[in-house]
Amino acid sequence: MDILHCSFECYPAAKVGGLADVAGALPKYLNQVNLSTALIMPKHDTPWLNQASFAVDYAGSFRWYYGDVGFRVLRETTGTLGFPLYVVELNDLFLRRGIYVRENGYPYHDEPERYIAFQLAVLNWVKQFQTKPKLIHVHDHHCGLIPLFMQCGPEFHALRSIPTVFTIHNGLYQGAFSWDKKYILPYLPSQVYGLLDWNDAINPMACAVKCAQAVTTVSKGYLQELMQFANGLETLFQKEHQKCFGIINGIDGEVWSPERDRYIDHLREGSLSREFKKANKESLCRDYGFKFDKPLFIFIGRLVHEKGADLIPDAINKLLQQTEVYMLLLGSGSADIEQALRLCSVKHSAHVKYAQGYNEPLSHRMYASADFLIMPSRIEPCGLNQLYAMHYGTIPIVNDIGGLRGSVTDLTDASPRGIKIKNATVDELYNGLKRAVSLFQNPELLDSISIKNMQIDFSWNEAIKPYLAIYEYLTKSKTMI
Ligand code: ADP
Ligand code: GLC
Numbered sequence: 001m002d003i004l005h006c007s008f009e010c011y012p013a014a015k016v017g018g019l020a021d022v023a024g025a026l027p028k029y030l031n032q033v034n035l036s037t038a039l040i041m042p043k044h045d046t047p048w049l050n051q052a053s054f055a056v057d058y059a060g061s062f063r064w065y066y067g068d069v070g071f072r073v074l075r076e077t078t079g080t081l082g083f084p085l086y087v088v089e090l091n092d093l094f095l096r097r098g099i100y101v102r103e104n105g106y107p108y109h110d111e112p113e114r115y116i117a118f119q120l121a122v123l124n125w126v127k128q129f130q131t132k133p134k135l136i137h138v139h140d141h142h143c144g145l146i147p148l149f150m151q152c153g154p155e156f157h158a159l160r161s162i163p164t165v166f167t168i169h170n171g172l173y174q175g176a177f178s179w180d181k182k183y184i185l186p187y188l189p190s191q192v193y194g195l196l197d198w199n200d201a202i203n204p205m206a207c208a209v210k211c212a213q214a215v216t217t218v219s220k221g222y223l224q225e226l227m228q229f230a231n232g233l234e235t236l237f238q239k240e241h242q243k244c245f246g247i248i249n250g251i252d253g254e255v256w257s258p259e260r261d262r263y264i265d266h267l268r269e270g271s272l273s274r275e276f277k278k279a280n281k282e283s284l285c286r287d288y289g290f291k292f293d294k295p296l297f298i299f300i301g302r303l304v305h306e307k308g309a310d311l312i313p314d315a316i317n318k319l320l321q322q323t324e325v326y327m328l329l330l331g332s333g334s335a336d337i338e339q340a341l342r343l344c345s346v347k348h349s350a351h352v353k354y355a356q357g358y359n360e361p362l363s364h365r366m367y368a369s370a371d372f373l374i375m376p377s378r379i380e381p382c383g384l385n386q387l388y389a390m391h392y393g394t395i396p397i398v399n400d401i402g403g404l405r406g407s408v409t410d411l412t413d414a415s416p417r418g419i420k421i422k423n424a425t426v427d428e429l430y431n432g433l434k435r436a437v438s439l440f441q442n443p444e445l446l447d448s449i450s451i452k453n454m455q456i457d458f459s460w461n462e463a464i465k466p467y468l469a470i471y472e473y474l475t476k477s478k479t480m481i
Contacts (some may be wrong), residue, residue: 001036001084001129001131001133001136002035002036002037002133002170002471003027003035003037003038003039003133003134003135003136003137003471004037004038004039004040004126004133004135004136004137004140005023005026005027005037005038005039005137005139006039006040006041006118006119006122006137006138006139006143006146007019007020007040007138007139007140007142007143008041008042008099008100008115008118008140008143009023009041010023010041010085011023011024011025011026011255012024012038012048012081013041013044013046013048013049013052013076013085013087014041014046014048014049014099015358016099016100017301017302017362018169018249018301018382018383018384019140019170020386021249021255022167022169022218022249022384023039023041023139023253024141024252024255025250025251025252025255025460026460026464026467027039027082027255028081028082028083028143028252028253028460029250029460029463029464030083030464030467031082031083032082032461032467033464033468035468035471037083037210038084038085038086039081039083039084039085039086039089040073040086040087040088040122040125041086041088041091042072042088042090042114042118043087043088043090043092043094043095044051044095044096044099045094045096046099049087051077051282052076052078054071054074054075054076054077054079054087055074055075055077056073056074056075056351057072057073057074057086058072058073058125058128059071059072060072060073060124060125060128061124062120062124062186062442063155063186064120064184064186065184066225067182068278069090069117069120069121071088071089071090071117071121071124071462072088072089073086073087073088073089073121073125074086074087074089075232077391077428081171082254088118088124088125089116089161090118090121093114093117093118094114094118095112096108098455104219105178105333105334109335111177111339112177112181112184113115113184113200115141115142115143115145115175115204116185118142118143119143119146119149120149120186120388122146123146123149123153123155123156124155126159127155127156127158127159129481130351132158132159132162133162134163134471134475135162135163135164135165135474135475136150136159136162136163136165137165137166137167138164138165138167138208138212139166139167139169139427140164140167140168140173140205141172141173141174141175141204141205141208142175142204143208144166144175144204144205144207144208145185145204145207145208146164147164147207147208147211147212147213148188148192148195148196148207148208148210148436149186149188150162151211152188152189152195153187153188154187154189155187156365158293163213163214163474163475164211164212165212165213165214165215165216165467165470165474166208166209166211166212166214166215166216167215167216167217168205168209168215168216168217168226168381169217169218169219169381169382170379170381171205171230171231171233171381172306172379173203173205174198174203174205174206174229174232174233175203175204175205176198176199176201176202176203176205177201177202177206177448178201179197179200179201179202181202182202185202193208195210195211198232198233199232203233205233206233206236208242208293209233209236209237209240210236211242212243212403212476213243213474214243214245214470214473215240215243215244216246216466216467217244217245217246217381218242218247218248218249218381218382219246219247219248219249219291219381219382219403219405219406219407220246220247220248220406221401221402221404221405221406222246222380222381222382222402222403223237223244223245223246224246225402226244227241227400228277228409240477242415243440245466245470247463247466247467248403248406248407248463249383249387249403250291250458250459250460250461250462250463250464251384251387251388251391251458251459251460252460253459253460256364256367256388256391256392258273258276258391258392258454259273261364261368263360263361263362263364263365264280264365264368265279265280265282265283265284265368266368273393273450273454274447274451275453276368276393277310277368277369277393277450280365280369281296281366281369281370281371283365283369284296284328284366284369284370285326285369286305288326288328288353288401289350290326290328290351291326294324294325294326295325295326295372295436295440296325296326296328296369296370296372297316297325297326297328297370297371297373297374297397297433297436298327298328298329298330298366298367298369298372298394299312299327299328299329299330299331299373299374299375300330300331300363300367300373300480301330301331301364301375301385302331302333303331303332303333303334303337303338303341304333304334304337305334305378306377306378306379306380307331307333307375307376307377307378308376308377308378308399308424308429309329309341309376310336310337310340311335311376311424311425311426311429312327312329312341312344312374312429313340313344314426314430315426315429315430315433316344316348316351316352317344317347317348318426318430319351319430319433319434319437320348320351320466323434323437324351325351325437326351326352327351327352327353328352328355328366328370329344329345329352329355330354330355330357330359330362330363331353331356332357332358338356339382341354342354342356353477367388367389367392368392368393368394370389370394371394371395371436371440371446372394372395372396372419372433372440373385373386373389373394373395373396374397374429374432374433375396375397375398375399375404376397376398376399376421376429377398377399377401377402377404377424377434378399378401378424379401379402380399380401380403380404381397381402381403382400382402382403383404383407386398386404386407386408386418387407388452390407390408390417390418390456390458391453391454391456391458392454393450393451393453393454394450395418395419395436395439395446395449395450395453396417396418396419397418397419397421397433397435397436398418398419398420399420399421399423399424399428400420400421400422401446404420407458408420411435411439415451415452416449417449417452417456418449418453419435419436419439420431
């Protein structure tokens with residue numbers, strides 16, 4: 001194995017959002033260029049993981065604050081993912097329905113323990129390899145202490161010289177916890193405590209930024225934003241900027257393909273893109289009782305403040321007073337936002353439908369069918385929805401931030417891809433929706449943008465190139481600075 005990825009989610013095994021899509025694609029595309037790459041994640045209680053077939057790769061234990069903790073590492077045996085998938089089986093901590101939070105949305109009381117146990121299990125597993133990976137690539141704060149443990153933990157001395165890459169998918173979530181819980185850490189010399197600390201707390205994201213040899217985030221625009229606003233870590237990003245890189249995510253063409261997508265009603269045949277959109281829109285509209293000849297808007301996403309879905313009810317309210325449009329909303333998350341979307345769908349029951357929950361097949365049908373995707377995010381490090389939408393010929397309406405800024409161009413641009421709003425406000429979103437309605441009234445322009453968008457190359461074949469360059473550099477020199 002050349003590269004080991006560590007992530008808390010991975011599609012199709014366990015998915016909450018885009019981290020899973022990236023973790024399920026990047027190792028596959030690295031293997032396709034002959035870089036032997038595997039991924040390890042916890043064995044959560046998901047239907048996919050419960051039904052998959054596994055062989056035991058390793059059974060061991062790690063020393064923890066209350067004694068030895070037994071765990072197993074299992075290897076998925078069908079090999080259908082395109083890369084070796086390993087899972088850490090530690091049922092007390094991982095065999096739970098919610099990956100990060102309980103099913104009712106409340107946090108787990110032992111969140112830091114779960115992440116630390118995962119990281120300790122991974123390192124205890126890797127430590128006994130005869131041939132160690134050339135590089136370890138960790139994703140988000142859940143795996144953010146791995147670089148420090150490897151470099152400074154006496155137990156992991158054998159891993160000290162392996163370079164690490166840390167990818168930030170979302171800087172809002174840093175995994176910080178109180179120094180009162182220092183006892184859940186493995187033994188570390190006290191002189192390295194400073195590497196763990198940020199604002200008097202143990203901060204795994206800050207620690208990873210300090211300790212990893214290279215730090216990447218999922219778009220150039222978001223990296224710039226992190227220097228200005230990073231939930232308290234701005235000065236750290238400014239200080240470490242030399243080893244930080246913004247690399248936009250790709251699309252996994254084996255999962256997201258208008259020609260092969262197993263979830264959509266009508267596949268695209270050759271270049272018949274108009275027919276593809278029309279047939280899919282018709283069948284989705286039929287299912288939801290929508291009129292086919294009116295604009296169809298969709299929203300798909302986690303219902304958290306950063307995604308801006310709370311702006312939709314007021315904006316659609318205003319729009320529906322003037323014109324007839326249809327809207328299908330899919331997502332789950334905060335109870336307040338779910339309730340607001342539910343009320344909106346009751347109030348406009350003929351025009352707005354809200355599908356509560358997580359529904360992968362429906363999401364694919366929506367991307368294939370809609371005219372417009374709404375993405376009024378307040379924060380969007382990369383955003384995959386707008387990429388999937390464009391790939392399926394759906395025009396994105398996005399707030400001009402983070403990864404949305406670099407991947408979508410406005411109607412006023414020489415090569416328009418979508419509609420940009422300047423701020424995540426009801427008025428801006430309403431204006432964006434109105435501009436979309438005008439575009440809908442110009443079917444030639446709408447079709448030409450939609451068809452051009454479907455031809456853009458958002459593939460991982462391109463997106464892996466900067467990662468390959470970083471890996472090559474680090475495995476030769478071990479430091480980016
Ligand atoms: P984030 O990772 O912040 O949630 P991204 O745009 O990177 O945002 O990725 C979101 C991913 O999750 C996409 O694959 C999107 O289709 C999917 N998704 C989000 N919410 C749902 C849902 N309720 N049902 C199905 N898929 C969803
Ligand atoms: C995070 C970000 C999202 C990004 C995804 C995958 O969840 O919120 O913008 O696309 O990770 O990198």
